[in-house]
Amino acid sequence: MDRPNDRSGESHAGARLLIVDDESQVCRLLARWLEPAGFECAQAANAEQALELLEANTFSLLIADIRLPGKSGIELLSTTRQRFPDVAVIMVTAVDDRKTAILALELGAYGYVIKPFEQNEVIINVISALERRRLALESRDYERSLEQRVREQTEDVRISRREICLHLMAAQQYHHDETGAHIRRIGRYAEVLAGRMGYYEEQAEMLCLAAPLHDVGKIAVPDTVLLKPGELTQDERDTMKTHTTIGGRILEGSTVPLVNMSRDIALRHHEKWNGSGYPDGLLGEDIPEPARIVAVLDVYDALLHDRVYRPAVSEEEALEIITDGRGSHFDPRVVDVFMQVLPELRRIREELKEQ
Ligand SMILES: [Fe+2]
Ligand SMILES: [Fe+2]
DSSP states (O other): OOOOOOOOOOTTTTTTEEEHHHHHHHHHHHHHOOOOOOOOEEEEESHHHHHHHHSSSSSSSEESSOOSSSSSSHHHHHHHHOOOOEEEEEEEEEEEHHHHHHHHHHHOOOEEEESSHHHHHHHHHHHHHHHHHHHHHHHHHHHHHHHHHHHHHHHHHHHHHHHHHHHHHHHHHTSOSSOHHHHHHHHHHHHHHHHHOOOOOHHHHHHHHHHHGGGGGGSOOOHHHHHHHSSOOHHHHHHHHHHHHHHHHHSSSSOHHHHHHHHHHHTTTTTTTTTTOOSSOOOOGGSSSSHHHHHHHHHHHHSSSTTBBBBHHHHOHHHHHHHHTTTTTTOOHHHHHHHHHHHHHHHHHHTTOOO
């Protein structure tokens, strides 16, 4: 992105200034000096009046006496910096007010002029304050456009990640013993469960996209095995089990966290907490946590729906099976959190019913 054009040489003619002084002759004098230099000047006798004018009009610069009746010039300065941050401020001070003048700079004044002042000094101060203001606004605009650009790119990345997962999900539905509704439910369940387990929103959202790909490796399992009603032979069972390693291979070798999480899930969702699962008999926390989460949710959802090889069971029975598997098949902590979020899982099931 290009930086905005450098316009430091451009004049500030036409800039609107607000002069605040209780001595009207000082206001008039400043206006008489500044107007011929091309500035438009408004005048106020005190801070309250100045704030009303700032509220109602757009000014580039405020020139305020430090000593004002009522609300002081310093108070006017800090209110202006807070409420009208785009307005530059120059303070006018008597010679013995140097300390206050320094305080004014600390509070964000762009400069100060000391009474009695000369025309040139005032004009130079005004121009340099306007120039500083212009640069500050320009760099703020530049930062904002950069931030906006980063936000847009982050959103683009999110959308493309989502798209890629959705396409992979669509691909696996052409060749699958489980339905599209099942894989979408697994994603939504996983997001809820992970959220309750303390995952950051972004991680939980990632799991929502990764979990549906748990059986992506079934793409390579022949229909005769995948869709066989009834019991599988030992050979067929072995073929079926390859969906984990094939899924792992399909998704391996990436540097994208979402793809790596999907790989862990595809490869490890049939591992068991006690080490008796497949493909490698990993034990306990050696199994990546997202895979331990999907293991519970996959069994839960599969049990509640008909499959070619068995009819659905009641939720009561499914929960019994999961509770029985706590600490043997399943990570006990995942089962505990799963029980806590059951009402939400039921709502998702209701929303994403089988067609
Ligand atoms: Fe599986
Ligand atoms: Fe599944």
